[in-house]
Amino acid sequence: MSGIRVVVIERELDIVTARQAGRELAAENGFSPTDQTLIATAISEVARNIVVYAQQGEIVVSRVDERGRIGIQVIARDRGPGIENLELALRDGYSTKQSLGLGLPGARRLMDDFGIESELGHGTVVTMKKWVR
Amino acid sequence: MSGIRVVVIERELDIVTARQAGRELAAENGFSPTDQTLIATAISEVARNIVVYAQQGEIVVSRVDERGRIGIQVIARDRGPGIENLELALRDGYSTKQSLGLGLPGARRLMDDFGIESELGHGTVVTMKKWVR
């Protein structure tokens, strides 16, 4: 029951690896099958964004324990181009690649906590958590 | 026909208790079944906000008599994180949890009077009234 997994993201296959790592850690920490799928789906979205927009980066999934509350934390981190307008990027349907634009706002809905930091030219960090119910 | 009820809000079940207390008081004070439902729905929204955003707080429903006008007053009070931008929070569709964002603006439409005070780090108080027709 190790508490942390790091998946380097640089190819499409790594998206699958990352979401499977997240699902396994969630299963080990008592998340329901439903929540395992929600977490895996959120990871898939942010991992794909790394491949598409930043080419490479990493996903770190870890167990968290905040004042007795058990959960899982997902950090998606890259040194890509960054996001110019975070408010826009979090809006349903907004996409600079004419894709669905549901990745970031959707991941936010799938998880309990969601935060994003980005600096143009320096990269993006998405931090998400979900708590065991 | 007591004129005041206090419901402590700290679990989801308390949302149901609070809206039922509001409905009963409204019924006792001559509100139509339609208005009873509108009041109960508004209470449900502000009570859920306490559970979701502040974890705990209370709902106070009371009979009011302002210069012969009979009504019901609902106060929803918590010591949660407060609301940063009240104007935004009252806008249809605005939500920091990616939910529908209709709770506050909807409750305002359901009631006759609606006021909200909030201080960051200190909590939120919503005060609403509806008059017997």
Added chain:
Amino acid sequence: MPVPILKQGDTLIATIVAALTDRELVEFRDQLAERIGAVRARGVVIDVTALDVLDSFATRTLRTIAQIAKLRGASAVIVGIQPTIALAMVQLGLTLDDVHTALDLETGLELLRRPR
């Protein structure tokens, strides 16, 4: 209180018998998604006649249930929204535009029997 889900032919009938907490509603959502598969249901009727309030959370969950049913190959119909509750929903700003609705169980079942 769990929501009873009955099977009638290839249709599931779920009758919400009392005010539900958010958690109970979410559990009902997940059970229904499972049951559709277990009984190979082609239609689902959700009777909300007994609900005291349909607030934004409940309405969103009902819409989610209808969308999940569709992805599982079943049509969902919400029946029994009472007049005062319908008014409250409209004033809140909730419309269920994309969800099938019918007056009551009978008309809901009729709606499902039509060729889809």
Added chain:
Amino acid sequence: MPVPILKQGDTLIATIVAALTDRELVEFRDQLAERIGAVRARGVVIDVTALDVLDSFATRTLRTIAQIAKLRGASAVIVGIQPTIALAMVQLGLTLDDVHTALDLETGLELLRRPR
């Protein structure tokens, strides 16, 4: 891993047997479009039972496949979306409104046999 596409009468049955990368999904899309012509298919069933996740990219690709099939004269049905995956899709904001869905292979084939 390529997606096997079988022919049964005038119907193609494609079974996704494991999590697919984006590229594999796109290759599957293009192969299916070809095969519809090669076997003169009137219907296509895509079985996604084994998929671990249906995220926004996969859902968009499935919708594209259904639309391509339509333009090539074949009806497409997506079958086997599991309950937890259906929930994740709805929460993401994905609904497949315009695409036929059925519980499993059997009901999917049934759906295609009905007069179109």
